[in-house]
């Protein structure tokens with residue numbers, strides 16, 4: 001079966017490289033942009049910035065709590081710190097440091113979190129955080145962004161450098177299709193309707209946006225018209241876009257590389273429940289930890305793929 | 321367990337190194353460097369020092385128990401656990417694969433015998449080990465708790481919270497070892513975040529500190545562990561600074577952070593295995 005995809009790609013790349021390239025460019029544009037990393041410079045792709053601006057870069061060693069505190073201090077001093085580590089160590093490990101010194105105190109700190117979700121792969125559950133979006137979106141003042149490919153991650157990185165306030169930016173390790181344009185403008189908090197449809201809406205974030213694009217084509221083959229909306233900003237959530245779409249389609253699916261508890265789907269459910277109750281099916285990890293394996297094997301085992309989005313869409317349709 | 325000769329123990333070290341290399345090579349992921357450097361430590365501990373029972377019991381009552389805080393050394397730990405009878409050696413081939421008990425970093429979730437708490441997120445092991453040591457004291461169980469940490473790992477603040485606690489409560493039934501290889505992911509520890517005088521730091525925190533200067537020499541490692549044991553029960557926690565070389569045993573891997581978390585290619589594996597005799601039979 002060859003599918004006709006609305007969005008195609010010629011190249012794959014990791015989203016963390018989008019972050020690294022965007023970070024370097026942000027550093028060239030604004031001398032106040034500074035970087036910090038806790039012994040993962042290579043993994044975060046922060047090396048090019050460090051090389052070009054060695055005096056504006058701080059290796060903290062394996063000390064994430066200290067890194068968040070230093071970042072808050074740099075922000076008080078007028079700098080724009082980008083603090084990078086793996087998503088687990090950037091959130092759960094330092095939740096109170098972020099809560100008190102960054103979110104509550106409203107500091108202009110950018111928390112840059114790589115290797116998020118199952119697609120980290122073989123390192124296993126200790127490193128595969130699936131709760132970070134939930135933790136971060138619960139914090140008042142925090143903006144939470146989870147872009148879908150290399151280009152969108154790069155655009156998001158540049159956008160958050162210009163935005164004033166605490167931000168959590170989430171990206172990942174696997175090589176992934178680049179299917180959004182290089183010259184896109186990234187608007188924080190503005191959902192992007194990528195594909196128009198009328199029967200069901202698929203709200204997807206991060207790597208799952210690609211899977212939603214594939215699912216749309218699979219559903220189309222079966223005569224079902226799906227709308228695909230890229231929710232790159234989980235918080236503030238674009239409620240208007242969500243309600244407008246579901247008003248038209250009458251049912252929805254959420255898709256995310258995250259726990260169902262506390263994730264994007266929950267945020268959408270809240271919006272729908274308050275304004276326009278409609279059937280919503282979740283594609284996400286269902287109250288379990290991850291495990292070791294290749295990214296593809298893990299996405300299949302935990303049902304985070306196009307086939308499962310299709311199933312969820314049909315279930316939502318039946319409940320209309 | 322019957323005492324083994326140095327020659328026998330040396331053979332186990334060589335086999336452990338082969339296991340580690342073959343395991344990370346097979347899945348093209350994982351961390352060969354530090355387990356190669358800690359082979360002598362793992363083998364000295366499991367085949368000589370520990371009074372333990374491979375019929376694994378979670379509470380470890382009436383046994384010496386070991387925690388691996390630097391969980392990325394999993395390949396080495398799994399090898400020594402399998403080779404000392406905790407689970408079938410064959411199972412090493414499932415390392416880091418889906419549906420395996422041998423997770424990328426040690427976990428209890430899949431019930432692998434020998435593992436009592438998950439590790440991988442650095443800096444947490446010493447606290448857990450102290451809790452177990454205190455439980456042993458409450459039970460009047462005179463067995464010891466051992467723990468291995470990385471030197472880079474010592475940059476985590478929690479380690480020093482635990483260090484202070486250990487001395488305050490006089491947890492003297494615990495022997496901590498630091499894999500003092502001078503390397504971490506981004507480079508030498510002196511460049512990433514200098515640990516400066518580690519011996520003085522631990523002493524200042526109220527620990528009894530010994531240095532095992534030749535951490536890749538089996539007799540020295542055994543001697544160090546014996547000495548550490550002789551210092552327990554005297555009111556102070558015991559620290560064993562173990563000077564090792566990351567990647568020890570394979571000429572092109574030794575002494576560099578480049579092999580912290582990179583698997584060997586097919587050619588590199590062949591070259592490496594050529595330097596390490598198959599002593600106990602590969603899995």
Ligand SMILES: Cc1ncc(C[n+]2csc(CCOP(=O)(O)OP(=O)(O)O)c2C)c(N)n1
Nearest residue numbers: 039354440441442470471472473503504505
């Ligand atoms: C809390 C935490 N931060 C970061 C990491 C990523 N990480 C894994 S190993 C490592 C370096 C550890 O250095 P060291 O303890 O010296 O181990 P070695 O490189 O010698 O094996 C880092 C930063 C982690 N696992 N946990």
Ligand SMILES: [Mg+2]
Nearest residue numbers: 471472503504
């Ligand atoms: Mg080290």
